[in-house]
Amino acid sequence: xxxxxxxxxxxxxxxxxxxxxxxxxxxxxxxxxxxxxxxxxxxxxxxxxxxxxxxxxxxxxxxxxxxxxxxxxxxxxxxxxxxxxxxxxxxxxxxxxxxxxxxxxxxxxxxxxxxxxxxxxxxxxxxxxxxxxxxxxxxxxxxxxxxxxxxxxxxxxxxxxxxxxxxxxxxxxxxxxxxxxxxxx
Numbered sequence: 301x302x303x304x305x306x307x308x309x310x311x312x313x314x315x316x317x318x319x320x321x322x323x324x325x326x327x328x329x330x331x332x333x334x335x336x337x338x339x340x341x342x343x344x345x346x347x348x349x350x351x352x353x354x355x356x357x358x359x360x361x362x363x364x365x366x367x368x369x370x371x372x373x374x375x376x377x378x379x380x381x382x383x384x385x386x387x388x389x390x391x392x393x394x395x396x397x398x399x400x401x402x403x404x405x406x407x408x409x410x411x412x413x414x415x416x417x418x419x420x421x422x423x424x425x426x427x428x429x430x431x432x433x434x435x436x437x438x439x440x441x442x443x444x445x446x447x448x449x450x451x452x453x454x455x456x457x458x459x460x461x462x463x464x465x466x467x468x469x470x471x472x473x474x475x476x477x478x479x480x481x482x483x484x485x
Contacts, residue, residue, distance in 0.1 A: 326350075360390060384432050391428050398424035 315323065324344045331338045333349040366379035383390045402420035405413045 363390075386432075391432055395424045395428050398428075 321343060324340075325346050325348075328338050328340050328344050329346050329348045330350055333352045360383075363379050363382060367376050370376040370379065381389070386392060398420045402417040402424070405417040405420065
């Protein structure tokens with residue numbers, strides 16, 4: 301598309317020239333905060349980046365990172381609160397999604413749809429309930445994790461870049477039991 305045929309959007313009516321400039325600068329900042337590369341006139345160029353929110357998947361993954369870094373059950377429970385809160389937690393929202401999807405499948409009319417709807421309701425009612433209740437609020441230090449004190453041996457040149465805390469112990473999963481070979485007839 302050439303510049304003359306490209307669709308343009310006019311700013312709202314009644315804005316002063318300064319308001320229009322502020323609006324354009326804000327648009328550039330928001331696009332850049334969202335990760336877009338924006339070429340613009342120097343009048344609209346800005347280093348300002350408004351706060352942007354992570355997608356839901358990234359937010360949930362951040363909870364996993366907080367749990368991995370937790371050294372006490374209280375820290376883990378704090379992270380899990382966002383997951384398990386009865387009124388606005390992630391699991392409550394997931395339950396709503398599963399129930400709405402079950403309701404949707406109830407009205408589709410194919411032979412398998414009622415089964416899918418029942419299965420979704422079962423997942424929402426039974427499995428999510430078990431997950432919520434199993435993630436009980438406990439308060440105790442984790443025996444395999446310690447809080448980093450930031451202390452390093454005096455022989456280290458880069459004291460701020462090295463942590464002397466031992467890494468948490470790694471446990472290997474138990475090997476599966478051997479399969480007994482039977483005679484074939």
